Amino acid sequence: MRLNVIGRMARHMREDLLLSPIAGEERLGVAFVRYASSYNRSVVVLTEYRALPNDGYVELVSAPVSFDVRWFMAEAERAASVNAGVFLVHLHDHYGMPWFSPIDMRTNREVLLPISCVDHTLPTGALILSRDRGAAVLAQAGRLVAVNVAEVPG
Secondary structure (H helix, E strand, O other), X not given: OEEEEEHHHHHHHHHHHOOOOOOOOOOEEEEEEEEOOOXXXXXXXXXXXXXXXXXXXXXXXXXXXXXXXXXXXXXHXXXXXXXXXXXXXXXOOOOOOXXXXXXXXXXXXXXXXXXXXXXXXXXXXXXXXXXXXXXXXXXXXXXXEEEEEEEEOO
16 A cells, blocks of 8 residues: 655645644644545545644643544545545654654544545545655554555656
């Protein structure tokens, strides 16, 4: 399984996610994604990125930063209206391979897995970026599957 991200889109996401942190921690966004074709569901292509608006963040004692799930659901509906799925996106500010924290994985399980059940034909997952790499998980058959992230020229 692979997620293709065009280089200029990866740069745009990093620039946005490195802006002043919201709520003292990290910024979030959503990416619209599609399978490369109806015949090949092993490649997912990132087609659009949207930053979480400032009023979409909520304070929780149990997490350094959190978001209004209603915002994410609305974005998932917008994506579905153009036959796309969604990936929740954020960045850990370092170089090298990033990975999801325990809190990130809890969010992936509690938010993304249920959303993926709504329409199995659209990819749902999470993308985490570092300053130079990326990692992702895809919700598939009730579990999270690691996805290789490839930044492709463009």
